[in-house]
Amino acid sequence: MKIGIIGAGAAGLMCASLLNKKHEVVLFDKNSTAGKKLLLTGGGRCNLTNLVEVDEFLESVKQNSEFFLSALQEFVPKDAVDFFNKIGIETQVENNSRVFPKIGRATDVRDALQKAALEKGAEFRFESSIINIEKIDKNFALTVLCLKTHKKSIHQFDVVIMATGGMSYPITGSTGDGYIFASKFGHRVIPTRPALCGLQLQNPTRVHGSTITCGIAVVDGNFNHITKKETGEMMFTKNGISGPVIFRTTSNFKQKNISSYFLQIDFVPHYTKNEIEEKLSTLIKENPKDKIFYVFRKFVPQAVANWLVEISGISKTKSCANFTFAEKQKFFSTIKDAHVKIKDFDSIETATITRGGIDVVDINSSNMQSKLIKNLFFIGEILDIDALSGGFNLQIAFSTAATCANWLSQL
Numbered sequence: 325m326k327i328g329i330i331g332a333g334a335a336g337l338m339c340a341s342l343l344n345k346k347h348e349v350v351l352f353d354k355n356s357t358a359g360k361k362l363l364l365t366g367g368g369r370c371n372l373t374n375l376v377e378v379d380e381f382l383e384s385v386k387q388n389s390e391f392f393l394s395a396l397q398e399f400v401p402k403d404a405v406d407f408f409n410k411i412g413i414e415t416q417v418e419n420n421s422r423v424f425p426k427i428g429r430a431t432d433v434r435d436a437l438q439k440a441a442l443e444k445g446a447e448f449r450f451e452s453s454i455i456n457i458e459k460i461d462k463n464f465a466l467t468v469l470c471l472k473t474h475k476k477s478i479h480q481f482d483v484v485i486m487a488t489g490g491m492s493y494p495i496t497g498s499t500g501d502g503y504i505f506a507s508k509f510g511h512r513v514i515p516t517r518p519a520l521c522g523l524q525l526q527n528p529t530r531v532h533g534s535t536i537t538c539g540i541a542v543v544d545g546n547f548n549h550i551t552k553k554e555t556g557e558m559m560f561t562k563n564g565i566s567g568p569v570i571f572r573t574t575s576n577f578k579q580k581n582i583s584s585y586f587l588q589i590d591f592v593p594h595y596t597k598n599e600i601e602e603k604l605s606t607l608i609k610e611n612p613k614d615k616i617f618y619v620f621r622k623f624v625p626q627a628v629a630n631w632l633v634e635i636s637g638i639s640k641t642k643s644c645a646n647f648t649f650a651e652k653q654k655f656f657s658t659i660k661d662a663h664v665k666i667k668d669f670d671s672i673e674t675a676t677i678t679r680g681g682i683d684v685v686d687i688n689s690s691n692m693q694s695k696l697i698k699n700l701f702f703i704g705e706i707l708d709i710d711a712l713s714g715g716f717n718l719q720i721a722f723s724t725a726a727t728c729a730n731w732l733s734q735l
Protein backbone atom coordinates (compact mmCIF):
# COMPACT_ATOMS: atom_id res chain seq x y z
CA MET A 325 0.00 0.00 0.00
CA LYS A 326 1.12 3.57 -0.64
CA ILE A 327 0.97 5.53 2.62
CA GLY A 328 1.41 9.31 2.85
CA ILE A 329 2.25 10.71 6.29
CA ILE A 330 1.72 14.45 6.67
CA GLY A 331 4.13 15.70 9.32
CA ALA A 332 7.58 14.40 10.25
CA GLY A 333 7.25 15.28 13.94
CA ALA A 334 7.31 12.88 16.89
CA ALA A 335 4.16 11.03 15.79
CA GLY A 336 4.94 10.87 12.05
CA LEU A 337 8.51 9.69 12.67
CA MET A 338 7.45 6.99 15.15
CA CYS A 339 4.74 5.78 12.80
CA ALA A 340 7.14 5.51 9.84
CA SER A 341 9.67 3.69 12.05
CA LEU A 342 7.12 1.04 13.03
CA LEU A 343 5.29 0.52 9.74
CA ASN A 344 5.94 -2.75 7.96
CA LYS A 345 8.55 -2.51 5.20
CA LYS A 346 6.11 -3.92 2.66
CA HIS A 347 4.31 -0.55 2.53
CA GLU A 348 5.58 2.32 0.43
CA VAL A 349 5.78 5.25 2.87
CA VAL A 350 6.36 8.94 2.10
CA LEU A 351 6.62 11.55 4.88
CA PHE A 352 5.96 15.18 4.01
CA ASP A 353 7.05 18.09 6.16
CA LYS A 354 7.03 21.80 5.46
CA ASN A 355 10.28 22.20 7.43
CA SER A 356 13.70 21.52 5.95
CA THR A 357 14.43 18.92 8.68
CA ALA A 358 12.43 16.41 10.69
CA GLY A 359 11.15 16.88 14.25
CA LYS A 360 11.63 20.61 14.64
CA LYS A 361 9.45 20.63 17.77
CA LEU A 362 11.01 17.43 19.07
CA LEU A 363 14.33 19.28 19.22
CA LEU A 364 12.84 21.80 21.70
CA THR A 365 11.45 19.19 24.05
CA GLY A 366 12.66 18.95 27.63
CA GLY A 367 14.74 22.10 27.15
CA GLY A 368 16.64 20.35 24.33
CA ARG A 369 17.10 17.16 26.41
CA CYS A 370 13.81 15.52 25.32
CA ASN A 371 11.71 14.08 28.10
CA LEU A 372 10.75 11.03 26.05
CA THR A 373 8.14 9.45 28.25
CA ASN A 374 7.12 8.73 31.82
CA LEU A 375 7.28 5.34 33.53
CA VAL A 376 4.43 5.77 36.04
CA GLU A 377 1.83 2.98 36.16
CA VAL A 378 -1.00 3.06 33.61
CA ASP A 379 -3.56 4.42 36.15
CA GLU A 380 -1.30 7.30 37.13
CA PHE A 381 -0.46 7.96 33.48
CA LEU A 382 -4.15 8.26 32.66
CA GLU A 383 -4.66 10.68 35.57
CA SER A 384 -2.08 12.93 33.90
CA VAL A 385 -4.01 12.85 30.62
CA LYS A 386 -6.39 15.79 30.97
CA GLN A 387 -8.41 15.38 27.80
CA ASN A 388 -9.99 12.12 26.55
CA SER A 389 -8.01 9.70 28.71
CA GLU A 390 -10.67 6.97 28.21
CA PHE A 391 -10.19 7.19 24.45
CA PHE A 392 -6.42 7.10 24.82
CA LEU A 393 -6.38 3.96 27.04
CA SER A 394 -6.33 1.43 24.18
CA ALA A 395 -3.46 3.23 22.42
CA LEU A 396 -1.54 3.39 25.69
CA GLN A 397 -2.05 -0.34 26.23
CA GLU A 398 -0.91 -1.02 22.67
CA PHE A 399 2.38 0.84 23.25
CA VAL A 400 3.11 1.50 26.93
CA PRO A 401 5.95 3.78 28.11
CA LYS A 402 8.16 0.70 28.67
CA ASP A 403 7.64 -0.20 24.98
CA ALA A 404 8.81 3.31 24.05
CA VAL A 405 11.92 2.89 26.23
CA ASP A 406 12.64 -0.55 24.68
CA PHE A 407 12.12 0.89 21.21
CA PHE A 408 14.53 3.79 21.81
CA ASN A 409 17.12 1.47 23.38
CA LYS A 410 16.83 -0.76 20.29
CA ILE A 411 17.46 2.13 17.91
CA GLY A 412 20.54 3.19 19.86
CA ILE A 413 19.19 5.69 22.40
CA GLU A 414 20.17 4.70 25.92
CA THR A 415 17.75 6.13 28.46
CA GLN A 416 17.79 7.16 32.10
CA VAL A 417 14.96 7.66 34.55
CA GLU A 418 14.99 10.95 36.44
CA ASN A 419 12.78 12.34 39.21
CA ASN A 420 9.02 11.78 38.91
CA SER A 421 9.62 8.77 36.63
CA ARG A 422 10.56 10.99 33.68
CA VAL A 423 12.67 9.30 31.01
CA PHE A 424 15.42 11.15 29.13
CA PRO A 425 18.08 9.98 26.69
CA LYS A 426 21.29 9.32 28.67
CA ILE A 427 23.24 11.47 26.27
CA GLY A 428 20.85 14.36 27.03
CA ARG A 429 20.31 15.54 23.47
CA ALA A 430 16.99 15.75 21.65
CA THR A 431 18.89 15.87 18.35
CA ASP A 432 20.07 12.29 18.92
CA VAL A 433 16.48 11.17 19.50
CA ARG A 434 15.31 12.88 16.32
CA ASP A 435 18.25 11.47 14.30
CA ALA A 436 17.69 7.93 15.61
CA LEU A 437 13.98 8.08 14.78
CA GLN A 438 14.68 9.40 11.30
CA LYS A 439 17.31 6.68 10.70
CA ALA A 440 14.84 4.02 11.89
CA ALA A 441 12.23 5.34 9.44
CA LEU A 442 14.75 5.42 6.58
CA GLU A 443 15.78 1.84 7.39
CA LYS A 444 12.13 0.87 7.00
CA GLY A 445 12.29 2.33 3.51
CA ALA A 446 10.38 5.56 4.23
CA GLU A 447 11.05 8.47 1.93
CA PHE A 448 11.25 12.03 3.32
CA ARG A 449 10.05 15.06 1.37
CA PHE A 450 11.09 18.21 3.21
CA GLU A 451 10.06 21.79 2.43
CA SER A 452 6.89 20.18 1.14
CA SER A 453 3.73 21.74 2.44
CA ILE A 454 0.50 19.82 1.89
CA ILE A 455 -2.03 22.42 0.81
CA ASN A 456 -4.97 20.24 -0.18
CA ILE A 457 -6.28 16.68 0.20
CA GLU A 458 -8.99 15.21 -2.03
CA LYS A 459 -10.53 11.78 -1.90
CA ILE A 460 -10.81 10.47 -5.45
CA ASP A 461 -12.56 7.07 -5.49
CA LYS A 462 -10.51 4.89 -3.14
CA ASN A 463 -7.40 7.08 -3.28
CA PHE A 464 -6.27 10.33 -1.73
CA ALA A 465 -4.69 13.04 -3.86
CA LEU A 466 -2.31 15.28 -1.89
CA THR A 467 -1.42 18.65 -3.37
CA VAL A 468 2.16 19.41 -2.36
CA LEU A 469 3.62 22.89 -2.55
CA CYS A 470 7.41 22.77 -2.77
CA LEU A 471 8.52 25.68 -0.59
CA LYS A 472 11.86 25.90 -2.39
CA THR A 473 10.61 26.06 -5.99
CA HIS A 474 7.01 27.21 -5.27
CA LYS A 475 5.86 24.48 -7.67
CA LYS A 476 2.79 22.38 -6.95
CA SER A 477 2.48 18.65 -7.60
CA ILE A 478 -0.18 16.03 -6.91
CA HIS A 479 0.62 12.68 -5.27
CA GLN A 480 -1.74 9.72 -4.93
CA PHE A 481 -1.93 7.51 -1.84
CA ASP A 482 -4.07 4.58 -0.65
CA VAL A 483 -3.75 5.73 2.96
CA VAL A 484 -3.16 9.15 4.49
CA ILE A 485 -1.96 9.63 8.07
CA MET A 486 -2.42 13.11 9.50
CA ALA A 487 0.42 13.84 11.92
CA THR A 488 0.38 17.61 11.57
CA GLY A 489 0.44 18.39 15.32
CA GLY A 490 -1.53 21.12 17.04
CA MET A 491 -1.38 24.93 16.88
CA SER A 492 1.14 25.68 19.62
CA TYR A 493 4.67 26.85 18.85
CA PRO A 494 3.70 27.45 15.18
CA ILE A 495 7.31 28.41 14.46
CA THR A 496 7.99 24.64 14.46
CA GLY A 497 5.55 24.08 11.57
CA SER A 498 2.46 23.02 13.51
CA THR A 499 0.02 25.69 12.36
CA GLY A 500 -3.25 23.77 12.54
CA ASP A 501 -3.41 22.81 8.83
CA GLY A 502 -4.63 19.33 9.74
CA TYR A 503 -7.79 20.73 11.33
CA ILE A 504 -8.75 22.43 8.04
CA PHE A 505 -8.22 19.25 6.00
CA ALA A 506 -10.11 17.16 8.56
CA SER A 507 -13.11 19.48 8.71
CA LYS A 508 -13.38 19.32 4.93
CA PHE A 509 -13.87 15.57 5.39
CA GLY A 510 -16.65 16.21 7.93
CA HIS A 511 -14.54 15.82 11.08
CA ARG A 512 -15.52 17.92 14.06
CA VAL A 513 -12.73 20.01 15.51
CA ILE A 514 -12.96 20.87 19.22
CA PRO A 515 -12.02 24.58 19.50
CA THR A 516 -8.36 24.92 20.38
CA ARG A 517 -6.66 26.90 23.10
CA PRO A 518 -3.15 27.06 24.58
CA ALA A 519 -2.40 24.57 27.38
CA LEU A 520 0.65 23.96 29.58
CA CYS A 521 1.16 27.69 29.30
CA GLY A 522 1.49 30.82 31.41
CA LEU A 523 -1.31 33.22 32.31
CA GLN A 524 -1.57 36.92 31.57
CA LEU A 525 -2.88 39.00 34.48
CA GLN A 526 -5.27 41.93 34.22
CA ASN A 527 -2.91 44.21 36.17
CA PRO A 528 0.84 44.05 35.66
CA THR A 529 2.86 42.92 38.71
CA ARG A 530 6.25 44.50 37.84
CA VAL A 531 7.83 41.44 39.52
CA HIS A 532 9.19 40.11 36.20
CA GLY A 533 11.85 37.41 36.71
CA SER A 534 11.13 36.41 40.34
CA THR A 535 10.32 32.83 41.24
CA ILE A 536 8.43 31.61 44.30
CA THR A 537 6.77 28.42 45.55
CA CYS A 538 3.00 29.00 45.77
CA GLY A 539 -0.33 27.30 46.16
CA ILE A 540 -2.56 28.19 43.20
CA ALA A 541 -6.18 27.66 42.17
CA VAL A 542 -8.53 29.23 39.63
CA VAL A 543 -11.66 30.60 41.33
CA ASP A 544 -14.77 32.34 40.04
CA GLY A 545 -16.12 35.73 41.15
CA ASN A 546 -17.79 34.04 44.17
CA PHE A 547 -14.49 32.38 45.16
CA ASN A 548 -15.74 28.92 44.14
CA HIS A 549 -12.86 26.68 43.13
CA ILE A 550 -12.76 25.93 39.39
CA THR A 551 -9.49 23.99 39.62
CA LYS A 552 -8.05 22.17 42.62
CA LYS A 553 -5.24 23.85 44.51
CA GLU A 554 -1.80 22.97 43.15
CA THR A 555 1.48 23.74 44.88
CA GLY A 556 4.74 24.35 43.03
CA GLU A 557 7.09 26.83 41.50
CA MET A 558 5.63 30.00 39.97
CA MET A 559 7.58 32.49 37.87
CA PHE A 560 6.62 36.10 37.25
CA THR A 561 6.73 37.05 33.57
CA LYS A 562 6.36 40.34 31.72
CA ASN A 563 2.57 40.03 31.42
CA GLY A 564 1.72 37.67 34.22
CA ILE A 565 2.87 34.37 35.65
CA SER A 566 4.14 31.04 34.44
CA GLY A 567 6.06 28.00 35.69
CA PRO A 568 5.21 24.36 36.52
CA VAL A 569 2.37 25.13 38.95
CA ILE A 570 0.68 27.41 36.40
CA PHE A 571 1.15 24.80 33.65
CA ARG A 572 -0.65 22.24 35.81
CA THR A 573 -3.37 24.74 36.63
CA THR A 574 -4.03 25.67 32.99
CA SER A 575 -4.15 21.96 32.12
CA ASN A 576 -6.71 21.28 34.85
CA PHE A 577 -8.87 24.20 33.68
CA LYS A 578 -11.57 22.65 31.49
CA GLN A 579 -13.31 25.71 30.07
CA LYS A 580 -12.11 27.45 26.92
CA ASN A 581 -12.26 31.01 28.25
CA ILE A 582 -10.37 31.95 31.41
CA SER A 583 -10.75 35.74 31.28
CA SER A 584 -13.64 35.99 33.73
CA TYR A 585 -11.81 34.09 36.48
CA PHE A 586 -9.39 34.90 39.30
CA LEU A 587 -6.22 33.25 40.47
CA GLN A 588 -6.17 32.51 44.17
CA ILE A 589 -2.58 32.56 45.35
CA ASP A 590 -1.18 31.26 48.62
CA PHE A 591 2.31 32.77 48.82
CA VAL A 592 3.19 30.76 51.94
CA PRO A 593 1.81 27.27 51.27
CA HIS A 594 4.08 25.70 53.87
CA TYR A 595 2.73 27.89 56.73
CA THR A 596 -0.68 27.44 58.33
CA LYS A 597 -2.67 30.57 59.13
CA ASN A 598 -1.90 30.01 62.86
CA GLU A 599 1.83 29.81 62.15
CA ILE A 600 1.67 33.08 60.22
CA GLU A 601 -0.27 34.72 63.06
CA GLU A 602 2.39 33.59 65.55
CA LYS A 603 5.22 34.77 63.31
CA LEU A 604 3.50 38.13 62.78
CA SER A 605 3.07 38.63 66.58
CA THR A 606 6.76 37.86 67.12
CA LEU A 607 7.79 40.24 64.31
CA ILE A 608 5.65 43.04 65.75
CA LYS A 609 7.14 42.48 69.22
CA GLU A 610 10.73 42.33 67.99
CA ASN A 611 10.58 45.09 65.34
CA PRO A 612 7.61 47.32 66.20
CA LYS A 613 8.81 50.13 63.90
CA ASP A 614 8.96 47.91 60.77
CA LYS A 615 6.73 48.98 57.90
CA ILE A 616 4.50 46.52 56.03
CA PHE A 617 7.14 45.92 53.32
CA TYR A 618 9.54 44.42 55.90
CA VAL A 619 6.80 42.22 57.28
CA PHE A 620 6.02 40.77 53.82
CA ARG A 621 9.77 40.55 53.20
CA LYS A 622 10.11 38.05 56.06
CA PHE A 623 7.96 35.63 54.04
CA VAL A 624 8.60 36.31 50.33
CA PRO A 625 11.38 37.64 48.03
CA GLN A 626 11.90 41.42 47.89
CA ALA A 627 10.27 42.06 44.49
CA VAL A 628 7.22 40.02 45.45
CA ALA A 629 7.01 41.84 48.81
CA ASN A 630 6.86 45.17 46.98
CA TRP A 631 3.96 43.96 44.86
CA LEU A 632 2.13 42.48 47.85
CA VAL A 633 2.33 45.84 49.64
CA GLU A 634 0.60 47.39 46.61
CA ILE A 635 -2.21 44.85 46.40
CA SER A 636 -2.73 44.64 50.18
CA GLY A 637 -3.96 48.24 50.40
CA ILE A 638 -2.10 48.63 53.74
CA SER A 639 -0.43 52.03 54.19
CA LYS A 640 3.27 51.81 53.29
CA THR A 641 4.24 54.23 56.04
CA LYS A 642 2.47 52.71 59.01
CA SER A 643 4.58 50.87 61.60
CA CYS A 644 3.48 47.31 62.25
CA ALA A 645 3.00 47.94 65.98
CA ASN A 646 0.09 50.22 64.99
CA PHE A 647 -1.63 47.76 62.63
CA THR A 648 -5.36 47.65 63.20
CA PHE A 649 -7.25 44.34 63.31
CA ALA A 650 -8.50 45.05 59.76
CA GLU A 651 -4.94 45.64 58.52
CA LYS A 652 -3.77 42.36 60.05
CA GLN A 653 -6.64 40.61 58.28
CA LYS A 654 -5.58 42.30 55.01
CA PHE A 655 -2.05 41.04 55.59
CA PHE A 656 -3.24 37.44 56.12
CA SER A 657 -5.54 37.47 53.13
CA THR A 658 -2.87 38.98 50.87
CA ILE A 659 -0.17 36.52 51.79
CA LYS A 660 -2.32 33.40 52.15
CA ASP A 661 -5.34 34.05 49.95
CA ALA A 662 -4.60 36.74 47.32
CA HIS A 663 -7.01 37.07 44.38
CA VAL A 664 -5.70 38.46 41.12
CA LYS A 665 -7.78 38.86 37.98
CA ILE A 666 -6.74 36.70 35.04
CA LYS A 667 -6.67 38.38 31.62
CA ASP A 668 -6.05 35.35 29.42
CA PHE A 669 -3.85 32.37 28.68
CA ASP A 670 -0.43 33.20 27.29
CA SER A 671 -0.46 33.11 23.52
CA ILE A 672 -0.50 29.88 21.52
CA GLU A 673 2.90 30.97 20.12
CA THR A 674 4.59 30.06 23.40
CA ALA A 675 2.28 27.33 24.74
CA THR A 676 3.75 23.85 25.15
CA ILE A 677 0.73 22.09 23.79
CA THR A 678 -2.71 22.63 22.26
CA ARG A 679 -5.96 21.74 24.05
CA GLY A 680 -8.67 20.76 21.57
CA GLY A 681 -8.33 19.38 18.06
CA ILE A 682 -9.87 16.47 16.17
CA ASP A 683 -12.89 15.19 18.10
CA VAL A 684 -12.04 11.63 19.14
CA VAL A 685 -15.71 10.65 18.85
CA ASP A 686 -15.10 10.27 15.10
CA ILE A 687 -11.90 8.22 15.50
CA ASN A 688 -11.58 4.48 16.07
CA SER A 689 -9.45 4.12 19.21
CA SER A 690 -8.13 0.68 18.22
CA ASN A 691 -6.32 1.91 15.11
CA MET A 692 -6.71 5.73 14.94
CA GLN A 693 -8.69 5.47 11.72
CA SER A 694 -11.39 8.00 10.89
CA LYS A 695 -14.89 6.58 11.36
CA LEU A 696 -16.02 8.91 8.56
CA ILE A 697 -13.39 8.36 5.85
CA LYS A 698 -11.83 4.95 5.25
CA ASN A 699 -8.00 4.88 5.18
CA LEU A 700 -7.64 8.31 6.78
CA PHE A 701 -5.79 8.21 10.14
CA PHE A 702 -4.99 10.77 12.85
CA ILE A 703 -2.04 10.50 15.25
CA GLY A 704 -0.30 12.75 17.79
CA GLU A 705 -1.18 16.21 18.99
CA ILE A 706 -3.71 16.86 16.20
CA LEU A 707 -6.12 14.74 18.28
CA ASP A 708 -8.04 16.27 21.17
CA ILE A 709 -5.87 14.50 23.76
CA ASP A 710 -3.43 16.33 26.02
CA ALA A 711 -1.60 15.74 29.26
CA LEU A 712 0.53 17.34 31.96
CA SER A 713 4.26 17.91 31.45
CA GLY A 714 6.60 15.05 32.28
CA GLY A 715 6.94 13.09 29.04
CA PHE A 716 3.22 12.30 28.77
CA ASN A 717 2.58 14.28 25.58
CA LEU A 718 5.34 12.60 23.59
CA GLN A 719 4.05 9.24 24.80
CA ILE A 720 0.60 10.23 23.46
CA ALA A 721 2.26 10.91 20.08
CA PHE A 722 4.20 7.60 20.23
CA SER A 723 1.28 5.42 21.41
CA THR A 724 -1.22 6.77 18.86
CA ALA A 725 1.45 6.41 16.12
CA ALA A 726 2.26 2.82 17.16
CA THR A 727 -1.44 1.87 17.31
CA CYS A 728 -1.92 3.12 13.75
CA ALA A 729 1.34 1.58 12.45
CA ASN A 730 0.74 -1.83 14.06
CA TRP A 731 -2.73 -2.06 12.57
CA LEU A 732 -1.63 -0.97 9.08
CA SER A 733 1.33 -3.35 9.22
CA GLN A 734 -1.04 -6.31 9.47
CA LEU A 735 -2.81 -5.45 6.19
Ligand SMILES: Cc1cc2nc3c(=O)[nH]c(=O)nc-3n(C[C@H](O)[C@H](O)[C@H](O)COP(=O)(O)OP(=O)(O)OC[C@H]3O[C@@H](n4cnc5c(N)ncnc54)[C@H](O)[C@@H]3O)c2cc1C
Nearest residue numbers: 331333334335354365366371454489497704705715717718
Ligand atom coordinates in the same frame (compact mmCIF):
# COMPACT_ATOMS: atom_id res chain seq x y z
C1 LIG B 1 8.97 23.93 23.99
C2 LIG B 1 8.29 22.59 24.08
C3 LIG B 1 8.81 21.61 24.90
C4 LIG B 1 8.19 20.38 24.99
N1 LIG B 1 8.75 19.41 25.78
C5 LIG B 1 8.17 18.20 25.88
C6 LIG B 1 8.77 17.15 26.62
O1 LIG B 1 9.91 17.27 27.12
N2 LIG B 1 8.10 15.97 26.72
C7 LIG B 1 6.88 15.76 26.13
O2 LIG B 1 6.30 14.69 26.29
N3 LIG B 1 6.31 16.71 25.36
C8 LIG B 1 6.93 17.92 25.20
N4 LIG B 1 6.37 18.87 24.39
C9 LIG B 1 5.14 18.53 23.61
C10 LIG B 1 5.55 17.68 22.39
O3 LIG B 1 6.62 18.29 21.74
C11 LIG B 1 4.38 17.51 21.42
O4 LIG B 1 3.28 16.99 22.11
C12 LIG B 1 4.76 16.59 20.24
O5 LIG B 1 5.85 17.14 19.55
C13 LIG B 1 3.60 16.39 19.29
O6 LIG B 1 4.06 15.60 18.23
P1 LIG B 1 3.30 15.60 16.80
O7 LIG B 1 4.13 14.76 15.92
O8 LIG B 1 1.89 15.26 17.00
O9 LIG B 1 3.33 17.09 16.32
P2 LIG B 1 4.61 18.05 15.90
O10 LIG B 1 5.81 17.61 16.67
O11 LIG B 1 4.11 19.40 16.09
O12 LIG B 1 4.84 17.70 14.38
C14 LIG B 1 3.93 18.09 13.38
C15 LIG B 1 4.70 18.26 12.08
O13 LIG B 1 3.78 18.42 11.02
C16 LIG B 1 4.31 19.33 10.09
N5 LIG B 1 3.19 19.91 9.33
C17 LIG B 1 2.12 20.58 9.79
N6 LIG B 1 1.30 20.93 8.79
C18 LIG B 1 1.88 20.50 7.65
C19 LIG B 1 1.54 20.59 6.27
N7 LIG B 1 0.43 21.19 5.86
N8 LIG B 1 2.37 20.04 5.36
C20 LIG B 1 3.53 19.44 5.74
N9 LIG B 1 3.91 19.33 7.02
C21 LIG B 1 3.09 19.85 7.97
C22 LIG B 1 5.02 20.36 10.97
O14 LIG B 1 6.00 21.05 10.22
C23 LIG B 1 5.59 19.49 12.07
O15 LIG B 1 6.93 19.12 11.81
C24 LIG B 1 6.99 20.11 24.25
C25 LIG B 1 6.48 21.10 23.42
C26 LIG B 1 7.13 22.33 23.32
C27 LIG B 1 6.57 23.37 22.40
